[in-house]
Amino acid sequence: QSVLTQPPSVSAAPGQKVTISCSGSSSNIGNNYVSWYQQLPGTAPKLLIYENNKRPSGIPDRFSGSKSGTSATLGITGLQTGDEADYYCGTWDSSLSAWVFGTGTKVTVL
Amino acid sequence: EVQLVESGGGLVQPGRSLRLSCTASGFTFGDYAMSWVRQAPGKGLEWVGFIRSKAYGGTTEYAASVKGRFTISRDDSKSIAYLQMNSLKTEDTAVYYCTRVVGSNPNWFDPWGQGTLVTVSS
Numbered sequence: 110q111s112v113l114t115q116p117p118s119v120s121a122a123p124g125q126k127v128t129i130s131c132s133g134s135s136s137n138i139g140n141n142y143v144s145w146y147q148q149l150p151g152t153a154p155k156l157l158i159y160e161n162n163k164r165p166s167g168i169p170d171r172f173s174g175s176k177s178g179t180s181a182t183l184g185i186t187g188l189q190t191g192d193e194a195d196y197y198c199g200t201w202d203s204s205l206s207a208w209v210f211g212t213g214t215k216v217t218v219l
Numbered sequence: 220e221v222q223l224v225e226s227g228g229g230l231v232q233p234g235r236s237l238r239l240s241c242t243a244s245g246f247t248f249g250d251y252a253m254s255w256v257r258q259a260p261g262k263g264l265e266w267v268g269f270i271r272s273k274a275y276g277g278t279t280e281y282a283a284s285v286k287g288r289f290t291i292s293r294d295d296s297k298s299i300a301y302l303q304m305n306s307l308k309t310e311d312t313a314v315y316y317c318t319r320v321v322g323s324n325p326n327w328f329d330p331w332g333q334g335t336l337v338t339v340s341s
Contacts, residue, residue: 111263144327146264153316154256154264156329165329197264201324206280208254208266208325 112137113198113211120217125188129214131181131198137209141201143181145174148195157196158183190218221245221330223317228335231307239302239335241317248298249273252320254328255291255302257313257337267291267315270300275323285311307339 114132121127131143145158156165158174161181173184181198198211227239241253254269268281270291279291290303300317314336318328 141324142322142326146328148264153331153334154328155331156327159321159327159329195263199264199266199328201322201326205283207282208269210256210264210266213263 111212112202112205112209113200115196115198115211115214117212118215118217120219121188122219123188123190126184126186127188127216128185129183129196129198129216131183131211133179133181133200133209135179136204137179137200137202138176138181139179140203143174143176143198143200145172145181145183146197146199148197150194154197185216188216188218192216193218221319223319223330223332225315225317225332225335228315228337230338230340232341233307233309233339235307236303236305237307237337238304239315239317239337241300241302241332243298243300243319246319248293249295252323252325253291253293253300254318254320254325255300256316256318256328256331257311258316258334259310259313262313265313267302269320269325271323280324304337307337309339311337312339313337 119127146154147157148154161176162174252271255267314334316334317332
């Protein structure tokens with residue numbers, strides 16, 4: 110059972126915005142960097158956001174990340190059909206001495 | 220181009236062993252920690268473990284679910300990371316991904332390999 114909680118699914122129409130929450134605790138999100146990963150159907154995960162809010166080169170600015178306290182949020186604006194995927198947050202847990210992933214959120218474009 | 224290629228997956232009986240390899244290219248392998256992440260069919264991502272670079276002692280950390288059964292090692296001269304899996308259980312069935320780690324304790328994972336499927340079944 111994951112220590113990071115995400116909503117199972119979110120959806121919106123093309124062009125709209127969605128946000129995905131990732132809730133943790135002081136031993137993980139509260140004191141460590143959060144990263145986000147996009148997994149398109151049938152493919153390997155890909156880094157989307159690192160160090161809470163930074164985008165790797167090649168990731169459009171429609172994707173954004175933020176962190177406040179023990180929660181993090183991924184935002185996707187200008188939603189496109191190509192954004193349909195599973196999204197996972199992740200961070201180091203200092204108490205467990207282990208990396209933890211969120212439960213995952215499926216984004217559906219209506 | 221940074222690339223990671225996993226190999227060694229397949230069908231194995233419960234209780235047996237299997238070794239996966241991750242061959243890296245396009246970066247100085249010895250400068251980075253390396254990690255394994257798995258995904259059971261239809262399930263989410265599960266971190267398996269990681270090995271630090273020699274600069275940080277080459278030490279390892281593992282998920283509780285595999286500790287004592289799985290071992291991660293590295294051969295910097297060949298740019299290969301290994302995942303030795305012993306006493307395999309049916310619940311170890313998953314696609315296993317290799318990924319490069321940024322940070323002495325992982326800060327993030329990038330890039331990821333394409334994955335290799337391990338099926339544990341009699």
